[in-house]
Amino acid sequence: MHTFKRQTYSGQAVEFIKRCILDGELAPGEQVKEVMLAERLGISRAPIREALQILAQDGLITSEPQKGKFIRKMTRQEIEDEYEIGGILEGAGVAAALPAMTSVDVARLTGMVEHMARLAPKVGGLYEFSEVDEAFHNALLQHCANRRLVDMARSACANISKFLFYNHWNILFTPQEFVDRHRDILNSVLTGDPVEVEATLRAHYRESGRRMGQFGA
Secondary structure, rough: OOOOOOHHHHHHHHHHHHHHHHOOOOOOOOOOOOOHHHHOOOHHHHHHHHHHHHHHHHHOOOEEOOOOEEEEEHHHHHHHHHHHHHHHHHHHHHHHHHOOOOHHHHHHHHHHHHHHHHHOOOOOOOHHHHHHHHHHHHHHOOOOOOHHHHHHHHHHHHHHHHHHHHHHOOOOOOOOOHHHHHHHHHHHEEEEEEHHHHHHHHHHHHHHHHHOOOOOO
């Protein structure tokens, strides 16, 4: 049985439910049962209910009258649209950042792609690229002066569908495909052409959405 400090019951319940989603214990469309969660965590139903409200606001939980609360299901189109938005926003942000990028920045991006290439023969899935992948995309946006755009881009790219279908994301591409896709982004940056950069990033996310979309409802 899990034990929690009283003042953090709902917050830790949120984290527990998220972990169940990531681990595949709670799948999209599956009903979330307050009684079962309360029993597993050894707490009352009130903080569980509060946690579910928080997750509903985050878009991970849906409520159906007279039926209960469920892990959100997404259609293929919804998934593809999410990724499309991510590509549009990041593409615009990186294009805006391009004039401020220095040779040091380019060398750093190149080093990250080469690190991915060294990892590729050794990894079992995309999980193991997570840290360098995040660092790479953050570095692309580092010099974008519009911080609101940066925040929106990063939020959109850490989208709900990627969270709900996290186990599928792990095998969305082969490790070598993952490296090649990021090398394509790097090469577009090397051209110095903002139109090329935007087009490459939109295509990058569009293909992710197309592949992830097959797991939609």
